[in-house]
Amino acid sequence: MTVQTPQYDRSALTAGIVHIGLGNFHRAHMAVYLDDLFALGEGHDWAIIGAGVRPGDALMRDALRAQDCLSTVIELDPAGKTCRRVGSMIDFLPVEPGNASLIAAMSRAEIRIVSLTVTEGGYFINAATGQFDPAAPEIRADAANPDVPETAFGAIVKALKNRRAAGIAPFTVMCCDNLPGNGHVTHAAVSGLARLSDPELADWIDAHVAFPNAMVDRITPATGPRERAMAASFGLADDPVPVTCEPFRQWVVEDNFPAGRPALEKVGVTFSDQVHAYEMMKIRILNGGHAIIAYPGGLMDIEYVHEAMAHPLISAFLDKVEREEVIPYVPPVPNTDIGAYYDLIRSRFSNPEVADTERRLCLDGSNRQPKFIIPSIRDALAAGQSARGLALESALWCRYCAGTSDAGTPIAPNDPNWAALTTLAQAAKAEPQLWLNQRTIYGDLADHAGFAAEFAGWLNMLWADGTAATLRHYLGQ
Structure with missing residues (x-):
């Protein structure tokens, strides 16, 4: 070679x-x-x-x-x-x-x-x-x-x-x-x-x-x-x-x-x-997409990103959230077909040779969520539309930070603020609003009654029924 x-x-x-x-x-x-x-x-x-x-x-x-x-x-x-x-x-x-x-x-x-x-x-x-x-x-x-x-x-x-x-x-x-x-x-x-x-x-x-x-x-x-x-x-x-x-x-x-x-x-x-246009497309669709597939995969003990993409529930979850709650709020980009760009992202995520890990995608959510996910939530809500899937993504992150997978496997620390996040995530099991009260992450989204209700419903379902059942419910299956 x-x-x-x-x-x-x-x-x-x-x-x-x-x-x-x-x-x-x-x-x-x-x-x-x-x-x-x-x-x-x-x-x-x-x-x-x-x-x-x-x-x-x-x-x-x-x-x-x-x-x-x-x-x-x-x-x-x-x-x-x-x-x-x-x-x-x-x-x-x-x-x-x-x-x-x-x-x-x-x-x-x-x-x-x-x-x-x-x-x-x-x-x-x-x-x-x-x-x-x-x-x-x-x-x-x-x-x-x-x-x-x-x-x-x-x-x-x-x-x-x-x-x-x-x-x-x-x-x-x-x-x-x-x-x-x-x-x-x-x-x-x-x-x-x-x-x-x-x-x-x-x-x-x-x-x-x-x-x-x-x-x-x-x-x-x-x-x-x-x-x-x-x-x-x-x-x-x-x-x-x-x-x-x-x-x-x-x-x-x-x-x-x-x-x-x-x-x-x-x-x-x-x-x-027009760097800002390329940048928003990439951050919302690719980096946001990473977060969307990361936490369900982490909770379901899936090791690699391409394996998560091959899981029908996670793949369909990504598609539905991207197409309904992310891509509609991405402005036009010079010389770019945004739909084709998303198809390319799916292909890149699915490359088995890369062997990128779900754990790497789950890393540092406290810094990444405000940059890659929260802006899409704000845009959807400002347009008077649902952020139901992004509320589920946020609930999945919270559930992940509680420190165990659905099967009870311990999750090793995976954020600079892991200890504090774990304590908060475990408390949020009984009182979901505690998680949204992280103003450095959610800002005034904590005060949005509709979003808070969606988040609480998903978090309760994740704890009661597990990730796979919750994704099936979201997907209407």
């Missing part, structure tokens, strides 16, 4: 990007696009320097530096797997308290883009308001110690301050996480943190730093023994951090890069002033 290797001279690459957050998604997405561009003989001054701000990121640094910062990426096409070594990253900075090496790298003039994948929950958003939360403990700590910050945003603020003092133009800050208006969200975090310690710097950031919005998409499972065995089958048994991913990938970016950018349109990236 052959492995594709970089088709360019890596020793001739120079850095133009610092990327914070070297998880699987980045290495299967942005790093691959740049690898493709470099193979065309273009953009060799846009290589990536990797970085992380969490202690756990040091393990990824050690693994990647041991293999000259090459990433193994295996595409899981049902017609046949392909493997490549992606060479677009040329260094990985030390992971250290105070982030001195990261700040120094971002302060260099040749760095013209700083990009991030720090997860949807990493932007210090108050879910109740949807705004940046200046009271978050990590933000308060960085505001009090701006020269030795611990967060990615604190490091960015310090580097921008250094560049301003040195007369160096600011870099563009590019978010690659699944967030509505991700450029606006990142701007709010960077500017908001700066304003706590240096309002004049915050004004300069607002006036001079670009934060383009982007929509990113590629299903990328977590790495475990199966993925390492797959790498070994290609002769790469010594790589502890291979990445597997579906063949499909998409990247739509607002063309707002005052300091310049690589010519990524030559390798399939779409530059558009």
Whole structure:
């Protein structure tokens, strides 16, 4: 089995990007696009320097530096797997308290883009308001110690301050996480943190730093023994951090890069002033769809996403909720048939080679539900229509957080707030309204009598009859 290797001279690459957050998604997405561009003989001054701000990121640094910062990426096409070594990253900075090496790298003039994948929950958003939360403990700590910050945003603020003092133009800050208006969200975090310690710097950031919005998409499972065995089958048994991913990938970016950018349109990236339309379609239909199939699968002890898609009740549940309560409220998208897009999503979810897990889809609901599900509920209710299926999805999440499957199998912690969610979910068995009273998640939906009644009815049925019977009832079976 052959492995594709970089088709360019890596020793001739120079850095133009610092990327914070070297998880699987980045290495299967942005790093691959740049690898493709470099193979065309273009953009060799846009290589990536990797970085992380969490202690756990040091393990990824050690693994990647041991293999000259090459990433193994295996595409899981049902017609046949392909493997490549992606060479677009040329260094990985030390992971250290105070982030001195990261700040120094971002302060260099040749760095013209700083990009991030720090997860949807990493932007210090108050879910109740949807705004940046200046009271978050990590933000308060960085505001009090701006020269030795611990967060990615604190490091960015310090580097921008250094560049301003040195007369160096600011870099563009590019978010690659699944967030509505991700450029606006990142701007709010960077500017908001700066304003706590240096309002004049915050004004300069607002006036001079670009934060383009982007929509990113590629299903990328977590790495475990199966993925390492797959790498070994290609002769790469010594790589502890291979990445597997579906063949499909998409990247739509607002063309707002005052300091310049690589010519990524030559390798399939779409530059558009309507990123928000693509983004809403993807977040509502794909990410929302993930949540719709995640919790029934988790409660029914189904391990893999493609197995959930093969289950007639879960598949029909997804179809009914998407077609009746999600897709009708997704605005038109340039050059896109939304019905065909949903059919593509179903096909992607059903790919058995990806072997994505239901547990991964269930992860971090307290951050994902407000972004991927709650907006669809609000739109349906605002239109005077039913959100009956989405109320059931929310009840399924609550039931999952109670900590056992329908069969009584313990569910291991699967959310940063798991302990609190489990306590609340167990209390909600007797008083469902307690769950909706999480204002940081549901906001004023807790006060919507019709939605609250639907939610309570479904939750009671889940506890009394189980997931399969409840889905049959919803489907009219």
